Amino acid sequence: MAVGERPFPTMPSLEGVRLGTAMAGIKKPYRRDVVVIELPETSTVAGVFTRNAFCAAPVTVAKAHLKRTAETGDGPRYWLINTGNANAGTGEAGYQDALQSCATLARQAGVNDAAVLPFSTGVIGEPLPMAQLLDGIPEAFANRAGDSQAWQHAAEGILTTDTRPKGASVRVAIGEREVVINGIAKGSGMIRPDMATMLAFVVTDAVIEPSLLERLLRETVDRSFNCITVDSDTSTNDACMLAAAGTGARVESEAQIDIFRNALQRVMTELAQSIIRDGEGATKFVTLQVDQAQSRQEALDVAFTVAHSPLVKTALYASDANWGRILAAVGRAPVDAFDVSRVTIELGDVRLVEGGGRAKGYTEAAGSKVMAEDEITIRISLGRGDEAATVWTSDLSHDYVSINADYRS
Amino acid sequence: MAVGERPFPTMPSLEGVRLGTAMAGIKKPYRRDVVVIELPETSTVAGVFTRNAFCAAPVTVAKAHLKRTAETGDGPRYWLINTGNANAGTGEAGYQDALQSCATLARQAGVNDAAVLPFSTGVIGEPLPMAQLLDGIPEAFANRAGDSQAWQHAAEGILTTDTRPKGASVRVAIGEREVVINGIAKGSGMIRPDMATMLAFVVTDAVIEPSLLERLLRETVDRSFNCITVDSDTSTNDACMLAAAGTGARVESEAQIDIFRNALQRVMTELAQSIIRDGEGATKFVTLQVDQAQSRQEALDVAFTVAHSPLVKTALYASDANWGRILAAVGRAPVDAFDVSRVTIELGDVRLVEGGGRAKGYTEAAGSKVMAEDEITIRISLGRGDEAATVWTSDLSHDYVSINADYRS
Numbered sequence: 085m086a087v088g089e090r091p092f093p094t095m096p097s098l099e100g101v102r103l104g105t106a107m108a109g110i111k112k113p114y115r116r117d118v119v120v121i122e123l124p125e126t127s128t129v130a131g132v133f134t135r136n137a138f139c140a141a142p143v144t145v146a147k148a149h150l151k152r153t154a155e156t157g158d159g160p161r162y163w164l165i166n167t168g169n170a171n172a173g174t175g176e177a178g179y180q181d182a183l184q185s186c187a188t189l190a191r192q193a194g195v196n197d198a199a200v201l202p203f204s205t206g207v208i209g210e211p212l213p214m215a216q217l218l219d220g221i222p223e224a225f226a227n228r229a230g231d232s233q234a235w236q237h238a239a240e241g242i243l244t245t246d247t248r249p250k251g252a253s254v255r256v257a258i259g260e261r262e263v264v265i266n267g268i269a270k271g272s273g274m275i276r277p278d279m280a281t282m283l284a285f286v287v288t289d290a291v292i293e294p295s296l297l298e299r300l301l302r303e304t305v306d307r308s309f310n311c312i313t314v315d316s317d318t319s320t321n322d323a324c325m326l327a328a329a330g331t332g333a334r335v336e337s338e339a340q341i342d343i344f345r346n347a348l349q350r351v352m353t354e355l356a357q358s359i360i361r362d363g364e365g366a367t368k369f370v371t372l373q374v375d376q377a378q379s380r381q382e383a384l385d386v387a388f389t390v391a392h393s394p395l396v397k398t399a400l401y402a403s404d405a406n407w408g409r410i411l412a413a414v415g416r417a418p419v420d421a422f423d424v425s426r427v428t429i430e431l432g433d434v435r436l437v438e439g440g441g442r443a444k445g446y447t448e449a450a451g452s453k454v455m456a457e458d459e460i461t462i463r464i465s466l467g468r469g470d471e472a473a474t475v476w477t478s479d480l481s482h483d484y485v486s487i488n489a490d491y492r493s
Numbered sequence: 494m495a496v497g498e499r500p501f502p503t504m505p506s507l508e509g510v511r512l513g514t515a516m517a518g519i520k521k522p523y524r525r526d527v528v529v530i531e532l533p534e535t536s537t538v539a540g541v542f543t544r545n546a547f548c549a550a551p552v553t554v555a556k557a558h559l560k561r562t563a564e565t566g567d568g569p570r571y572w573l574i575n576t577g578n579a580n581a582g583t584g585e586a587g588y589q590d591a592l593q594s595c596a597t598l599a600r601q602a603g604v605n606d607a608a609v610l611p612f613s614t615g616v617i618g619e620p621l622p623m624a625q626l627l628d629g630i631p632e633a634f635a636n637r638a639g640d641s642q643a644w645q646h647a648a649e650g651i652l653t654t655d656t657r658p659k660g661a662s663v664r665v666a667i668g669e670r671e672v673v674i675n676g677i678a679k680g681s682g683m684i685r686p687d688m689a690t691m692l693a694f695v696v697t698d699a700v701i702e703p704s705l706l707e708r709l710l711r712e713t714v715d716r717s718f719n720c721i722t723v724d725s726d727t728s729t730n731d732a733c734m735l736a737a738a739g740t741g742a743r744v745e746s747e748a749q750i751d752i753f754r755n756a757l758q759r760v761m762t763e764l765a766q767s768i769i770r771d772g773e774g775a776t777k778f779v780t781l782q783v784d785q786a787q788s789r790q791e792a793l794d795v796a797f798t799v800a801h802s803p804l805v806k807t808a809l810y811a812s813d814a815n816w817g818r819i820l821a822a823v824g825r826a827p828v829d830a831f832d833v834s835r836v837t838i839e840l841g842d843v844r845l846v847e848g849g850g851r852a853k854g855y856t857e858a859a860g861s862k863v864m865a866e867d868e869i870t871i872r873i874s875l876g877r878g879d880e881a882a883t884v885w886t887s888d889l890s891h892d893y894v895s896i897n898a899d900y901r902s
Contacts, residue, residue, distance in 0.1 A: 135825075136821060136824040136825045137823075137824040137825070137826075137828065137831035137833045138820050138821060138823065138824030138833050138849070139824070170817070172817065172820075172821070173816075173817050173820045173821075173846070173849070173850045173851060174850050174851070175848055175849050175850030175851070176848075176850075177850075178850065207817065208815075208817025208818065208820065208821060209815075209816055209817035209820065209850070209851055210817075273804065274804055274821065315802075315803040315804065316801065316802070316803065317802050317803060317804045317818075317821065317822065317825070318821070318824075318825040320817075320820070320821050320824060392801075393724075393726050394724040394726060394803075394889075394893070394897070395682065395724065395726045395897055398893075398894055398897035398898045399897070399898070401894065401898050402897075402898035402899065404898070406617075406618075407582075407618060408579075408581065408582050408616065408617025408618035408619075408729075409617065409726075411547050411581075411582045411617065411618065411729075412545060412547060412581070412582075412617060412726065412727070412729050413726065414546075414547065415545040415546040415547030415548070415727075415729060416544075416545045416546070416726070416727040417546075419546065422546035424546045424547050437582070439584055440547070440582070440584050441582045441583050441584030441586075441587065441618070442582060442583070442584070442618055480803075480894060481894065482891055482894050482895070484803070484807075484894075485807055485810065485889060485890065485891050485893075485894055486891070488803070488804055488807035488808070488811075489807045489808070489810050489811035489813070490811065
């Protein structure tokens with residue numbers, strides 16, 4: 085199940101950027117499960133990773149390789165991704181497997197091992213099927229290409245329980261030149277990113293200094309992937325990577341940075357929202373807008389408390405305008421000296437709550453009409469300040485339970 | 494659905510304590526929905542209440558009346574409970590309804606209004622059906638009795654989505670006399686009590702000073718109702734009341750207090766666990782023991798993070814020993830400088846995790862055997878200190894979704 089139609093977009097080619105895939109049979113036969121993304125030598129790369137204390141072996145290796153290439157200036161050239169197995173909770177053996185995967189691709193491509201960053205997604209706690217993966221790497225390397233179909237195949241090659249590939253592309257003028265930003269992502273369950281989502285790979289042809297690239301990545305991830313939740317569970321393998329291929333226009337003045345940041349934010353938000361639209365069992369796409377908060381963190385706390393409430397999520401699934409559950413969730417959010425008489429809650433354009441209770445003039449019919457939609461906005465105004473935050477989430481359906489009660493079978 | 498058989502226990506009579514019920518048709522016909530619990534004049538009473546900022550009108554009134562009676566020394570004499578409607582999110586009108594309910598019972602019983610504490614449970618945000626409630630109060634008052642059946646009828650009269658009444662009774666010797674503690678509770682969903690569960694009423698015949706009674710209530714609730722979770726949602730109407738009827742032995746020396754506290758803890762824990770066993774859609778009763786923590790709060794944080802994980806809960810429902818999900822949940826708990834290589838995780842007597850990954854010698858068959866049981870213990874040792882905590886929870890099943898997607902229909 086997924087909310088709305090979202091055909092994969094056309095992705096322009098980026099000079100020097102090529103993507104290859106293989107069907108290596110890591111978990112299932114006849115599906116793309118190994119992806120190689122090649123970046124030109126001119127690239128700068130930034131990444132944000134899960135904060136889960138049990139972070140996966142590939143995350144540890146990717147962070148170490150990213151650090152090493154930053155020191156040597158000999159930037160990362162390859163992102164190597166497998167689906168079907170997360171290589172998480174696999175201890176020292178898993179770490180060695182991640183290193184060996186990088187070495188295999190590095191030898192083939194004629195680069196240092198540290199120029200390869202590994203990523204894995206899939207079941208946690210089982211050994212990485214190395215025979216299959218090592219077979220798949222040369223095949224993926226051999227068929228790499230730069231066209232839109234190659235991007236789509238790569239987007240398919242990183243999926244797990246997702247029902248469709250996720251991509252976004254934006255063009256924006258920087259001075260007299262045009263810059264392109266292409267991104268792909270995967271994720272459907274275990275989605276409450278703490279630094280980034282399950283996996284997202286974004287590439288632009290712009291020229292961007294490493295420290296600026298990292299700042300732009302953190303700023304845009306904070307307002308996209310870090311603002312979505314399917315089920316409050318943070319993955320061991322989250323990573324969001326951003327590469328500036330360095331073949332296009334240079335982004336350095338404040339005005340250029342602003343333009344680029346806005347374009348990058350659009351790509352990040354589109355990818356993050358596409359994960360929610362394809363959330364496990366999702367039948368609704370829900371936007372939670374919290375405003376009039378004392379701080380952005382306070383607004384986020386309220387939004388996530390509502391977004392994680394199983395009772396709100398099941399009411400959304402039932403298209404039931406059970407606003408009492410929203411009120412109860414808001415009321416348990418960690419907010420100091422919370423005066424609920426100042427809170428207003430709106431469902432679409434229908435006022436639900438004011439003065440500590442049901443809004444005057446509210447009718448069940450009006451609430452039910454909004455709830456029947458696939459895309460629903462809940463706006464919560466706290467009456468305490470000027471800060472705001474937006475969080476996107478999905479509902480809790482029978483399919484969510486089925487998918488996760490059957491996942492390993 | 495509910496885990497295990499739990500027939501309602503035999504409850505000894507307590508001098509001066511009488512319970513009456515009525516079928517007032519507040520939400521459904523032919524079910525007990527109004528309960529009056531009468532306490533003798535010798536009683537002392539303590540209560541803990543929800544911290545939900547949107548607390549219900551009866552909670553506000555009960556706290557105010559409890560305060561007034563503490564000032565006048567003219568202790569509470571009646572607990573008046575209705576099910577079928579929570580009188581929450583009902584603003585000023587709901588507050589007046591709660592006051593009027595108290596006044597009606599007070600007039601009938603010949604006591605001050607403040608001697609009546611009101612409690613409501615059921616759907617949030619709809620006006621309390623006052624005509625039905627006011628009809629039910631005299632009927633419940635008239636048929637009050639002190640025998641075990643009266644306790645069971647009262648336990649039935651406070652249920653909402655619960656599938657069975659919940660009671661616990663313990664006898665304990667204080668010096669040469671025997672003291673009895675009887676308790677009833679309700680709750681099945683919206684269960685993540687922050688002070689107490691949905692509703693619990695506990696009465697002993699002991700003589701206990703008010704300040705000691707309140708301390709004993711807080712201490713035992715902290716290790717019972719505050720350690721359970723079905724779905725992480727804190728109700729607007731939570732309350733746990735404890736009365737010492739003052740007709741039995743006096744509890745005042747340290748030795749007596751210790752004995753009484755242990756007995757009270759047994760009643761509280763039994764009631765709290767009975768809520769989890771009857772959790773909405775529950776097919777498993779899960780005990781989460783976290784030890785070797787730096788603080789009790791840290792242990793509780795880890796335990797609740799695992800207990801709230803939808804992915805752990807669906808794996809429990811599926812009887813799937815998917816220990817990677819437990820590991821991922823532990824890894825995202827809010828623990829500073831978390832060295833996961835020191836963490837061990839055990840499922841029953843089977844070691845799942847050690848050294849940052851799957852334990853040596855672990856087999857899927859061994860894990861699956863434990864997972865097939867109705868009652869499962871997960872023990873997580875953090876390797877950081879000496880503090881511990883235990884939390885009880887249920888699984889996340891299709892029935893949970895069905896119950897909450899259909900609740901209002």
